[in-house]
Amino acid sequence: MRIAELVWSKGESLFEVHLDETGDDLTQDGCLDHPPTDDEIAGLLPSWWVCLGCGTRIDDSQADMIVDHVRGCDLVDGAGQPVRPERHPAA
Incomplete structure (x- = not known):
């Protein structure tokens, strides 16, 4: 599992969750506005x-x-x- 933080020019951050094996973006329908918890990641799988x-x-x-x-x-x-x-x- 890989979590990527996207930082925008205004200092705002969004977080994406990707599968290591395939690179699939589990948050393609909408990034998270906070670092994901274990339970949130489990819900995305x-x-x-x-x-x-x-x-x-x-x-x-x-x-x-x-x-x-x-x-x-x-x-x-x-x-x-x-x-x-x-x-x-x-x-």
Whole structure:
């Protein structure tokens, strides 16, 4: 997590919160006028659906993208469950 302070010429400050991994700006809909608290940061974090087969991460508000991924991912079955190789008992 990275917090950036934007200082304007009149001395006013605004704060942005970015994800380290992707650089996504979690405050793109509106900067904060004070340094964010831990609770405020937690409220900005998206919820993710993670493919159990390949580990792809999709914002869980994007249901259509999740369905498309499950249909197209070679590492999950149609129900979104990981495809595991069958294990044969030792002879």
